[in-house]
Amino acid sequence: MPQLTRAFIKISFIYLLAALLLGLLLALRQLVSLPAFLTAAGPVYFHLFLVGWLTQLIFGTIYWLFPAANPPRPRAEKWLGWTALILLNAGLLLRVVAEPLATLRPGTFWGWLLVVSAVCQWLGGFAYVAVVWPRSRERTRKRRRRSQEAV
Amino acid sequence: MPPLSIWFVRTALLYLALGFTFGALMLSNKGVPYAPELWRLRSLHIEILMIGWFIQFAMGVAFWIFPRWWQEPRRGDERGAYLAYGLLNIGIWLVALPPLLGWAEPIVTTGRMVEVAAAIAFATHIWPRSVGREG
Numbered sequence: 001m002p003q004l005t006r007a008f009i010k011i012s013f014i015y016l017l018a019a020l021l022l023g024l025l026l027a028l029r030q031l032v033s034l035p036a037f038l039t040a041a042g043p044v045y046f047h048l049f050l051v052g053w054l055t056q057l058i059f060g061t062i063y064w065l066f067p068a069a070n071p072p073r074p075r076a077e078k079w080l081g082w083t084a085l086i087l088l089n090a091g092l093l094l095r096v097v098a099e100p101l102a103t104l105r106p107g108t109f110w111g112w113l114l115v116v117s118a119v120c121q122w123l124g125g126f127a128y129v130a131v132v133w134p135r136s137r138e139r140t141r142k143r144r145r146r147s148q149e150a151v
Numbered sequence: 152m153p154p155l156s157i158w159f160v161r162t163a164l165l166y167l168a169l170g171f172t173f174g175a176l177m178l179s180n181k182g183v184p185y186a187p188e189l190w191r192l193r194s195l196h197i198e199i200l201m202i203g204w205f206i207q208f209a210m211g212v213a214f215w216i217f218p219r220w221w222q223e224p225r226r227g228d229e230r231g232a233y234l235a236y237g238l239l240n241i242g243i244w245l246v247a248l249p250p251l252l253g254w255a256e257p258i259v260t261t262g263r264m265v266e267v268a269a270a271i272a273f274a275t276h277i278w279p280r281s282v283g284r285e286g
Contacts, residue, residue, distance in 0.1 A: 121175060138152055
């Protein structure tokens, strides 16, 4: 399993744990009074699950499972893959902090941090698409075998 | 990877890029409001990422990776999977566009029905392939 895959998968499970804990806290708000920061974290909860856990679990698995690009470009893939991981996680962590605070204090510095978070996640997503697009293809080995069979 | 899986996966990647773009626009607008109408992209953002990215990607990989038969056609009757690809992508837009364009609610219901039909079509293809080595 490549190092990038392991990083994506391990990080994704940390997010799963964080999402479940946040979900538990959000459920407790019916029973106990929570800080306003936490009560404004509803969208963060969903994105920890869907971007932090599920999307990153898929990203990691794809990187491992899909055939190599043809022609091979291991350096570019590695660079783009790690860039995607760093940007996606930087963006998501910024969101975790900035979104509840920007909701509670609109028009402050936190709002601009949310813009930075959006740009980081967007670039991270596109970097990953750039890694995977050329790898979603038929395996060369099979194509060769087929063309040999045709002959 | 068979051609249909390439179609599923690449379409899913396009939806991923589109969904992330809409998400980034809405999130940045939440931080520093510049275009309140961007919030109307919410239904499109959710539909595109949940069905267009997650479900479509899962279908593409399942079609590729599930057990194949020893004899041709190795993936069995593929018509259900092809039908699922078409129906799913029609359904996504029938569900996602009406809230954005102010179209009537029955179009969304129709879209959901088309998505259910896509799921059934895909299940009819993949069900017989969900087997162990002993068959």
